[in-house]
Amino acid sequence: MKTLNFKPVITSEKENNLRQEVRDFLKEHGKIKDAEVIDSWSVCDPEFSRALAQKGWLGMTWPAEYGGGNQSYLERYVMIEELLAAGAPVGAHWVADRQSGPLLLRFGTDEQRTHFLPKIIAGECFFAIGMSEPNSGSDLASIKTRAEKVDGGWLINGSKIWTSWAHVCHQMITLCRTAPETKDRHAGLSQLIVDLKQTGITIRPIENLAGDKHFNEIFFDDVFVPDNRLIGSVGEGWSQVMAELAFERSGPERFLSSYQLLEAAIKQLRKNGITHHAKMVIGEYTARLMVLRQMSLSVAKQLQEGKLPVNEASVVKDLGTSFEQDLPDAIRLIINSEPRPSEGEGIERLLSDAILKSPAFSLRGGTREILRGIIARGLGLR
Numbered sequence: 369m370k371t372l373n374f375k376p377v378i379t380s381e382k383e384n385n386l387r388q389e390v391r392d393f394l395k396e397h398g399k400i401k402d403a404e405v406i407d408s409w410s411v412c413d414p415e416f417s418r419a420l421a422q423k424g425w426l427g428m429t430w431p432a433e434y435g436g437g438n439q440s441y442l443e444r445y446v447m448i449e450e451l452l453a454a455g456a457p458v459g460a461h462w463v464a465d466r467q468s469g470p471l472l473l474r475f476g477t478d479e480q481r482t483h484f485l486p487k488i489i490a491g492e493c494f495f496a497i498g499m500s501e502p503n504s505g506s507d508l509a510s511i512k513t514r515a516e517k518v519d520g521g522w523l524i525n526g527s528k529i530w531t532s533w534a535h536v537c538h539q540m541i542t543l544c545r546t547a548p549e550t551k552d553r554h555a556g557l558s559q560l561i562v563d564l565k566q567t568g569i570t571i572r573p574i575e576n577l578a579g580d581k582h583f584n585e586i587f588f589d590d591v592f593v594p595d596n597r598l599i600g601s602v603g604e605g606w607s608q609v610m611a612e613l614a615f616e617r618s619g620p621e622r623f624l625s626s627y628q629l630l631e632a633a634i635k636q637l638r639k640n641g642i643t644h645h646a647k648m649v650i651g652e653y654t655a656r657l658m659v660l661r662q663m664s665l666s667v668a669k670q671l672q673e674g675k676l677p678v679n680e681a682s683v684v685k686d687l688g689t690s691f692e693q694d695l696p697d698a699i700r701l702i703i704n705s706e707p708r709p710s711e712g713e714g715i716e717r718l719l720s721d722a723i724l725k726s727p728a729f730s731l732r733g734g735t736r737e738i739l740r741g742i743i744a745r746g747l748g749l750r
Contacts, residue, residue, distance in 0.1 A: 370679075370746065370747050370748050371747070372679060372680055372683060372747070373666070373670070373677065373680060374662070374663050374666045374667075374680060375666055375669070376662060376666070377442070377662065377665040377666050377668070377669050379442060379446060379665075380442075382443070383440075383442050383443055383445075383446045384446075386443055386446050386447060387446045387447075387449075387450055390425075390446070390447050390450040390451065391450060391454075393423060394450070394451075394454050394456065397416075397419060405455055405628065405718075405721060406625060406626055406628060406629060406718060406721040406722045406725050406726075407625045407626075407721075407725055408452060408455040408456060408457055408458065408459075408625075408628070409452060409458050409459055409462055409621045409625070410459050410532065410580070410582055411457035411458075411459050412457065412459040412460045412533050412536055412582065413457035413458075413459070413460060414460045414491070414494070414536070416456065416457050416458070416460070417458065417460040417461040417491045417494075418490075418491035418492075420451075420458070420461070420491065421461075421489060421490050421491030422491075424437050425437075425447050426461055426464075426465050426488060426489050426490075426491060427465060427469055427485065427488060427489035428443060428444040428447065429441055429443075429444050429470075429672075430469060430470075430473060430485060430489065431473075434481060434482070434485035434486055434489065435485065435486045435489040435490070436485070436489060440672055441668040441669065441671050441672035442665070442668055442669065442672065444668075445619075445620065445664075445665060445668045448619060448620055448621070449620045449624070449661075452620055452621060452624040452625075452627065453624060453627055453631075455628050459532070459533055459582070460491075460494050460533065460536065461488070461491055461494055463494070463495045463496060463497055463532070463533075463537075464488045464493060464494055464495035465488065466615055466616065466619065467497075467612050467615040467616050468484075468488070468495035468539075468541055469484075469485055469488050470612075470615050471541065471559075471599070471608060471611070471612050471615075472484060472485065472599070473485070474608075474611060475599050475600040475604070475608050475611075476599055476600070477596070479596055480561065480596070480597070480599070484539070484561075493538050493539060494533070494536065494537040494538055494539075495537055495538070495539050495540060495541060496531045496532065496533060496534040496537040496539070496540040496564065496584075497531060497532070497540070497541065498528045498531060498540040498541060498542030498543060498562065498586070499511075499528070499543050499609065500528060500529050500530045500531075501513060501526070501527060501528055501529060502527055502529050502585070506731075506734060506735040506737070506738040508543070508609065509553040509554055509557075509606070510553070511526075511543060511544075511545065511557070512526055512545070513525070513526025513527065513528065513542070513543070513544050513545065513588065514526055514544060514545045514546075515544035515545070515546050515558065515560060515593070517546070518592075520594060520595060521592055521593050521594040521595050521597075522544075522546070522560060522592070522593045522595075522598070523590050523591065523592055523593075524542065524544055524560065524562065524588040524590075524591040524592075524593060525588055525589065525590060525591075526544070526587075526588050527585060527586060527587045527588065528540075528542065528585070528586045528588075529574075529583075529584075529585050529586075530574075530583050530584075530732070531571075531583070531584045531585075531586050532582050532583060532584075533582050533584075534564060534571055534584040534586055535571050535573060535584055537564055538563070538564060538565070539561055539562065539563060539564060540561075540562045540564055540586070541559055541560075541561055541562075541599065541612075542559065542560050542561075542562045543557060543558075543559050543605050543609060544557070544558055544559070544560060544605070545557060546558040546602050546603065546605075547602075547603065554606040555603060555606070556603060557603065557605030557606050557609075558598060558599075558600075558601075558602050558603060558604065558605040559598075559599040559600070559604075559605045559608050559609070560593045560597050560598055560599065561593070561597040561599065562588075562591065562593055562597070563593075564586075566591050566592070566593075567591070567592075568588060568589040568590050568591040568592070569586060569587070569588060569589075569591055570586070570587040570589070571584050571585070571586050572584060572585045572586075572587075576724075576725070576728070577724045577725075577727075610676075610678060611676055613678070613681070613733070613734065614667075614671070614676050614677060614678050614681045615671070616681075616733050617681040617682055617684065617685035617733050617734065617739075618664055618667035618668070618671075618677070618680065618681035618684045618685065619664060619668075620661065620664055622660075622664070622684055622685050622688030622689060622692075622733075623657060623660040623661070623664070623684075623687075623688035623689075623691050623692060625692050625725075625729060626691075626692045626695045626696065626722050626726065627657075628718055629695060629696065629699055629715070629718045629719060629721075629722045630650075630653060630654075630657070630695060630699070632714070632715040632718050633650070633699045633702070633703055633715060634650060636703055636704075636705070636715055637650070637702070637703065640704065643702070645702065646702040646703075649698050649699075649701075649702050650702075652698075653691070653694075653695060653698060656691050657691065660684065660687060660688050660691060663680070663683070663684050663687070664684050664688075666680065667680050667681055667684060678742065678746060679742070679743055679746035679747065682734070682739045682740075682742045682743050682746075683739075683743060685733055685734065685739055686730075686736055686739045686740065686743070689729040689730040689736070690730070690736075692726055692729045693726045693727070693729055693730060695722065695726075696719060696722040696723050696726055699719065699722075700719060700723075703715065703719075705719065706719075707719040707720035707723055708720055709721070709724070
């Protein structure tokens with residue numbers, strides 16, 4: 369039976385110096401708009417993303433030949449951790465920096481890398497994720513969107529759903545069926561880079577319970593994509609997606625989405641008095657947070673070494689979203705405040721925001737059931 373690999377990681381003086389630099393930048397940048405918000409990595413602010421680009425904090429780990437910083441995954445980790453803890457609105461560039469760029473570095477052509485990576489690094493090109501579909505749930509292998517080979521490229525027909533910020537993004541890496549379905553449901557899938565301004569694309573917003581409209585449905589009606597926008601080779605889509613999800617599932621965003629609530633609760637308890645029970649609750653969640661952070665750092669180190677820790681990333685995502693979903697109920701029982709969505713700021717609004725948003729945390733990036741199935745197979749348990 370295989371085992372999980374979570375070796376301890378200690379950040380160096382280099383990473384700690386960068387941490388202070390990010391904190392100084394956030395102070396100099398002024399008050400972050402909507403800083404007191406749950407899930408700030410879903411808040412889109414292109415201007416803020418371009419400010420990060422000017423600091424060299426997009427594409428930090430990418431090769432210098434494309435304009436990247438050629439820095440370590442741990443340095444990028446520290447930078448991301450500080451932005452999320454501060455509630456910075458990083459949603460505009462998030463997908464492009466976290467997974468689309470690394471996917472192109474691993475599987476893309478020289479032309480694709482030369483064309484897209486410098487634009488991502490400059491904060492001029494944002495990517496959406498085109499995986500999930502209506503009526504497919506978390507069964508990604510059941511997708512129906514098809515790409516038919518035509519002269520000079522492909523024609524795409526079908527639809528995608530839960531495409532965060534697609535209405536403001538420029539491109540979307542889209543998983544399609546490029547061959548008839550067989551007994552091997554993972555075969556016959558390919559990924560294409562789709563220009564979201566292309567003729568034949570309709571984007572419709574989906575409003576969530578919190579009143580946000582960053583999700584979308586996308587419909588493709590004979591959308592033409594040229595041959596040079598196929599990623600890798602035909603039929604390699606499934607292996608590419610699995611590699612991509614290792615980047616998506618293991619980062620600190622999987623347990624820091626609700627960090628603003630935890631910090632606000634601690635401040636209020638210090639101000640108003642803290643009971644023994646409240647100390648125990650805060651201690652429990654702080655300990656869980658620190659364990660998750662160390663596990664996530666371990667995955668970052670493995671990615672730095674060129675490994676694809678799919679099982680470990682799935683564990684971080686599963687435990688991280690459980691932490692985020694448990695936190696609002698725990699905090700609600702120990703503070704003397706009620707959730708109020710009408711409040712402009714403060715713990716009342718944060719608590720309301722967390723209660724409304726947290727049910728979705730275990731859905732995005734793979735449901736709890738799907739993740740546990742991946743882990744079980746990876747460990748040889750099924």
